[in-house]
């Protein structure tokens with residue numbers, strides 16, 4: 001199918017998709033027109049970005065399924081054979097993705113796919129013998145291909161699905177984890193979904209003599225080829241006091257842990273909504289109006305300006321949350337039927353369910369903002385770095401204040417800026433004449449990330465970004481940019497996991513450019529195929545947490561990709 005050069009890198013065209021897009025555009029405009037003028041203005045003028053405007057008042061964002069607790073065993077009662085029950089289990093999972101994926105706006109996940117599958121197979125009394133293992137392998141392969149190739153969501157795009165694995169407790173769970181990795185690793189380079197996230201945990205898989213270490217090695221081998229999986233570091237400072245089974249990534253980087261209502265962890269919970277704040281813009285305004293003041297006072301003015309925008313952002317999130325809670329359970333037929341949330345969905349007041357979700361305040365362009373305020377890039381100058389840390393801590397303190405004061409699960413999200421990396425800068429570049437150049441590269445840098453062309457050594461990048469992870473409790477990721485696929489250097493990747501754990505990194509990924517020849521399937525980094533000479537090349541890159549084909553990137557992301565340099 002033809003790929004659209006569109007807001008969303010995963011999109012393909014279809015009739016239903018076209019009608020959806022027309023409706024989406026109209027509905028977004030209607031939502032903005034219905035909001036108080038000052039809120040809509042913040043969005044339109046690019047101070048903030050209200051993500052998934054098309055879902056405003058209609059649905060929540062993402063969810064990690066709580067499938068085991070309400071496992072619909074009755075569906076299986078009439079199925080006599082093991083193979084029949086296994087096939088139906090995989091069908092059930094795909095059906096849930098399809099239905100729930102059209103009932104919410106963002107990602108879906110299993111927090112412990114290996115253990116959960118093992119538990120469900122046990123409930124079904126399936127014997128794990130050679131024959132059934134073979135069936136599970138082929139169905140896993142088929143599930144992967146389905147996640148990759150299915151574009152039925154909104155008639156045009158794939159489902160954002162994440163399988164978290166690594167803590168497998170028994171042989172069946174280990175088999176499930178290994179099979180998922182192995183089958184994914186064996187697919188062609190053009191298969192880059194679903195997301196797989198491996199949980200690295202001391203005593204379980206991190207050390208040589210641990211029972212699941214071979215799974216971690218397998219995972220790293222697959223990453224070296226395909227950039228997937230990415231890694232939750234369960235022993236790092238932000239994660240070490242949390243039961244690792246409760247940690248998970250949903251969608252690209254959403255992290256749901258704390259709960260004001262007693263249900264800690266990701267399982268059966270999700271993010272409700274996210275609004276990102278354009279940090280460079282606030283810095284540019286300070287630079288415009290107070291250029292001659294000293295750095296302390298400029299940073300101070302920046303923080304006050306952020307407080308003002310964040311306060312209104314909080315009000316918008318509340319409005320959205322209240323509108324969501326006023327919906328009826330019948331508006332979510334699959335959620336009602338399947339009980340995937342940690343709280344029963346069968347109730348008249350859905351606030352009892354959605355109060356477990358998180359409301360995220362996100363940010364983009366910390367690097368550019370600090371550069372405008374201090375004159376230096378934060379990774380070049382220790383004073384600028386301290387200002388950068390101070391700004392992120394300030395934002396975290398504010399969301400903590402909101403959480404405690406309003407008893408709502410606010411979190412700070414280091415936003416994946418697929419759309420806004422270009423949208424914000426396009427607005428700002430015509431409005432401001434900054435004292436330092438942040439516009440010529442054509443995009444704002446993702447969240448707190450060090451610029452992609454810093455050429456900083458990998459360990460240095462990890463150490464500098466690590467301190468931000470503790471503050472970004474709603475989700476964040478550090479990427480190591482490699483020049484090419486690290487096929488023969490799995491030990492190197494393992495070493496990075498250690499460095500990152502020590503540096504306080506909660507979640508780590510590896511990026512490298514990957515070009516695939518469409519004629520002969522040769523992979524590498526090239527403009528024409530070194531083997532057959534063809535110029536018919538598919539370029540696969542990671543954007544906002546998901547691998548996509550480069551042609552489908554937004555303009556800002558294409559500029560960012562062009563600027564990437566290896567660490």
Ligand SMILES: [Zn+2]
Nearest residue numbers: 517520529532
């Ligand atoms: Zn070729």
